[in-house]
Amino acid sequence: MNIVVCVKYVPDSTADRHFEEDYTVDRVGVDGLLSELDEYAVEQALQLKEKREGEEVTVTALCVGPEKAVDAARKALQMGVDKAVHVVDDAIAGSDYAATSLVLAKAVEKISADNGATDLVVCGMASTDASGSVIPAMLAERLGLPQVTLASVIESQGDQVRIKRDNEGSTEVIGATMPLVLSVTDQSGEARYPSFKGIMAAKKKPLETLSLADIGVEADQVGLSVAWTQVEDTTARPPRTAGEIVKDEDGSGATALTEFLASKKFI
């Protein structure tokens, strides 16, 4: 069985994230890392492998992003995936969802051509920078596969996958037959930390760098200039004006709070 897990390199959400002059996200000037939400995807891919004892399972991490994004692929290797593929090309910069999903889909096809058919593509529930939660569905559409998204519990047997998930107003069980695209939430269980052994082993694992040409995508199919959406402007939210803060002493806090709410007509 072949599993591809999509991992994104994102600017640290606790750092000062901002935009470049062309309104693209600054992915170089801000410290980046493997998106925390994709760690859950890596974890579930590894657990799927571990549960299939006696079966040959290869987990390949796939990352599309600038030079530095290779760190995300490395982290996945340290956590335990078998191989990693990093697609990097200047032309990709500024790609929107549509172009990113194209590159990911073509890369999955290339991995399938090299390693054998991909049975499962595992994604995080959202990237922590764009937080669109749309790439898994776009990828499924491009690859002509079912999508089974936002899983909190994943079970698989043979080529069947069953997940549990929280939907807007209900809890659901969803089932589908592989090959398929799966996305997992942060409710699926803590992701493992790379062990010392894992970090050492990662250095010897295959990490392949691919260009657009390698995966059969033309430079003019991707990037900022051909994006299907265009940012017109970005504005930093003005800092909130400092509010009034009171210390509660013998019930004074509740009184002040109630008065504040009344003055704002919430009562």
Add this chain to the structure above:
Amino acid sequence: MSEVLVVIDHADGEVKKPTYELLTIARRLGEPSAVFFGASAQGDAVAEKVKAYGAEKVYVVDDAELKGYLVAPKAEALQQLVEKSSPAAVLIPSTFEGKEIGARLAIKIGSGLITDAVDVQEGPVTTQSVFAGNYTVTAKVTQGTPIITVKPNSAAPEESAGAGAVEAFAPTISDAAKTAQIIASQPRKSTGRPELTEAAIVVSGGRGTGGNFEPIEAFADSLGAAVGASRAAVDSGWMPHAFQVGQTGKTVSPQLYVANGISGAIQHRAGMQTSKTIVAVNKDEEAPIFELVDFGVVGDLHTVLPAATEKVTQRKG
């Protein structure tokens, strides 16, 4: 004027408030045509509701054959409706399901997709709130039919009489779209409180509740508010995940957000930072949540909230 397709957000024929917001927005862009995925028998009743908010047409897509599957059949149906009506835009509620429908549709028809808009004006030009609410971005679709998913509370619903002409639409759904099956679905029990994402007031509790949400719930009820929780409270098993506010929970943008025993981590802020008025009760005066507040009480929520609940109830008396 061109049609603007608006996907109706409903629960078993019960139209939800975001639908009226979308219809209000759609009128800025063209003539709203509401799209109802549901039971044909409910079509007329739904049309009555949406025509009051300007729906000129109501496409009724009977979902008897679609509802057992995830989003792919709905995306196919919308593709066919787009081909038939050449709309100026497609507006979809920004739920996870709505975003995934939009995603598949965008690839199918080669059109740009904008997710999580908090405002849409003529153009259409969208406004989004990004990086945990620290930035506002305006954008537009430059290729194809703009597909925009819109968050709740993005417009004040305004009534306006539309024709509400019902048109049954029977899409052709491929077998390939019927592959991700809903095997079981258990509706969540209603709390009787307002829906978290639609509520005007949200009262949330975090680790500081120590697992006792009674003061939170009582205060929420005195204000007619929805109840929310931080991930720490959800991970501890104190509240179901459906109540989580933040990056991996719900994004809320109410008139008033009251954070109790919540420190204010960036991932929590991501779900509440755009609230109009923010209030916090926290016993640590250094808690980062106080950087955001309009009003804050440094104190123990277990004493402050019950006292405040009593005062609010008295005033309302």
